[in-house]
Amino acid sequence: MSFIIGLDIGGSTTKIVGLQDGVMISKELVKASDPVASAFGALGKFISQNRLNLQQVERVMATGVGATYIQGNLLDIPTVRTAEFRAIGLGGLYVSGQREAIVVSMGTGTAIVRAAYHEVEHLIGSGVGGGTLLGLSSRMINVRDFSMFNNMAEKGDLSHIDLTIGDITREEIPGLLAETTASNFGKISDTATSEDIALGIVNLVFQSIGTAAVMAARQSQLREIVFTGNLTLVPSGKRVLKAFSDLYHMNIIVPDSAEFATAIGAALCEP
Numbered sequence: 001m002s003f004i005i006g007l008d009i010g011g012s013t014t015k016i017v018g019l020q021d022g023v024m025i026s027k028e029l030v031k032a033s034d035p036v037a038s039a040f041g042a043l044g045k046f047i048s049q050n051r052l053n054l055q056q057v058e059r060v061m062a063t064g065v066g067a068t069y070i071q072g073n074l075l076d077i078p079t080v081r082t083a084e085f086r087a088i089g090l091g092g093l094y095v096s097g098q099r100e101a102i103v104v105s106m107g108t109g110t111a112i113v114r115a116a117y118h119e120v121e122h123l124i125g126s127g128v129g130g131g132t133l134l135g136l137s138s139r140m141i142n143v144r145d146f147s148m149f150n151n152m153a154e155k156g157d158l159s160h161i162d163l164t165i166g167d168i169t170r171e172e173i174p175g176l177l178a179e180t181t182a183s184n185f186g187k188i189s190d191t192a193t194s195e196d197i198a199l200g201i202v203n204l205v206f207q208s209i210g211t212a213a214v215m216a217a218r219q220s221q222l223r224e225i226v227f228t229g230n231l232t233l234v235p236s237g238k239r240v241l242k243a244f245s246d247l248y249h250m251n252i253i254v255p256d257s258a259e260f261a262t263a264i265g266a267a268l269c270e271p
Contacts, residue, residue: 002020002056002057002058003018003019003020003025003052003056003057003058004018004019004020004057004058004059004060004061004267005017005018005019005043005046005057005059005060005061005077005267006018006019006060006061006062006063006087006263006264006265006266006267006268007039007042007043007060007061007062007063007064007067007263007266008063008064008087008260008262008263008266009035009038009039009062009063009064009065009066009067009069009070010035010038010064010065010066010107010108011034011035011065011066013029013030013031013038014029014030014032014035014038014039014041014042014064014066015027015028015029015042015259015260015262015263016028016029016030016042016043016045016046016263017260017263017264017267018046018050018267019264019267019268022268024257024264025050026046026049026050027257027260027263028042028045028046028049029042029259029260030042030045034069035065035066035067035069035070036066036069036070038066039062039066039067039070039074040074040075043060043074043075043077044075047075054075054076054077057077058078059077059078059079059080059271060073060074060077060078060079060080061079061080061082061087061266061267061269061271062074062079062080062081062082062266063081063082063083063084063087063262063263063265063266063269064084064262064266065084067081067084068081078271080271082266082269082271083269084111084262085111085113085120085122086120086265086269087262087263087265087266087268087269088103088105088111088113088115088120088228088261088262088265089103089113089114089115089116089120089265090115090117090120090264090265090268090269091103091228091260091261091262091263091264091265091266091268092104092105092113092115092226092228092261092265093115093116093117093226094261094264094265094268095226095228095255095256095257095258095260095261095264096224096226096253096255097255098224098226098253099116099117100114100115100116100222100224101115101222101224101225101226101253102114102115102123102213102216102217102220102222102224102225102226103115103225103226103228103261104209104213104225104226104227104228104229105228105229105261105262106129106130106209106227106228106229106230106231106232107129107130107229107230107231108129108130108131109125109126109127109128109129109131110125110126110127110128110129110209110212110229111125112124112125112126112212112213112216114216114220114222115226123216123219123220124212124216126208126209126212128205128208128209129205129209129229129231130229130230130231132205133149133201133202133205133231133234134146134149136201136204136205137149137198137201140197140201141194141197141198143194143198146233149198150233150234150235150236152194152195152198152199153195153198153199153201153202153234153235153236154199154235154236155195155199156193156195156196156197156198156199156200156236157193157195157196157199158196158199158200158203159187160187160188160189160191160192160193160196161184161185161187161188161189161192161196161197161199161200161203162181162182162183162184162185162186162187162200162203163181163182163183163186163187164178164179164180164181164182164187165177165178165179165180165181165182166178166179167182167187168182175247176247177247180247181203181207184200184203184204184207185200185204188200199236202234202236202237202240203236203240205231205237206231206234206237206240206241207240207244209231210240210241210244213225213227213244214244214248214250217250223249223250223251224250224251224253225250225251225252225253226253226254226255226258227241227252227253227254227258228255228258228259228261228262229258229259229261229262230259232254232258232259233259238254241254
C-alpha cells in the first residue's frame with residue numbers, strides 16, 4: 001500500500017494531499033514562516049496524522065512558487081518538482097469530474113489554462129487575484145484578515161457602490177439584465193459602509209477574473225469553466241461567478257476541495 005503526496009507550496013502556506021490508487025485520502029493546509037519550513041511541516045504533519053511510515057510514501061510531487069526553494073528530497077522521500085500549469089489543469093479536472101475544461105486558478109494572482117488529460121495549455125494570466133482583494137481591502141477599509149473580510153462582504157449592498165445598466169438607461173439592452181454592472185465603483189456614495197466597499201471589491205475582482213475566463217473559454221470553444229484556488233472560499237464571489245453562468249451561458253463549476261486542486265494535480269503528474 002503506497003501513497004503519492006502532492007504539495008502546492010506558496011510563500012508561507014503549503015497545501016498537501018495524499019493519493020492512493022488515484023483516490024484522495026487526506027488533505028491539509030499548513031502555515032509557516034517560509035516555504036521550506038511550510039513544506040517540511042506539512043509533510044511531517046500529514047505522515048503523523050495519517051499514521052504512515054516513510055516507506056509507505058512512493059514519492060512527493062511538489063509545485064507552486066515555493067517549490068523552487070526545495071533542494072533534494074523531503075524527509076528522504078523521492079521528491080520531484082512538477083510544472084505548475086499542468087498541476088493546475090489536472091487538479092481542476094480531477095475535482096470537477098470534467099474531461100476537458102478551462103481551469104482558473106485564483107491565488108494571489110490568477111492563471112487560466114485549457115486542460116485535458118492528454119494536454120494542458122497555459123492561455124493567459126492576470127495580476128488580479130487574492131492579493132488584489134486583500135490589498136484593496138487593507139487600503140480602503142483597513143482590513144487584511146480574510147475571514148473578517150468575507151463576513152463584511154456578506155453584509156454589503158452593491159447599490160451603494162456599482163453603476164448598473166439599469167442606472168444608465170431606461171431601455172432594455174438585449175442580452176444584458178438591468179442589474180448587470182456597467183462600472184465597478186462607478187456609483188460609490190458618501191454613505192457607503194465598509195461592508196458595501198468590501199462587497200464592491202469582491203465584485204470588481206471576481207468580475208475581472210470571470211471576464212478573462214469567459215473570453216478564454218470562447219477562444220477554446222468550450223463551455224465548462226472550473227474555478228479553483230483560495231478565492232473559491234469567498235461566498236459572495238461564488239455568487240458573482242454564478243451570474244456569469246447565466247449571462248454568458250457558460251457552465252461555471254466551483255467544486256468541493258477547489259482550494260486543494262493544484263496540490264491534487266501535482267500528485268497526478270508523471271514524475
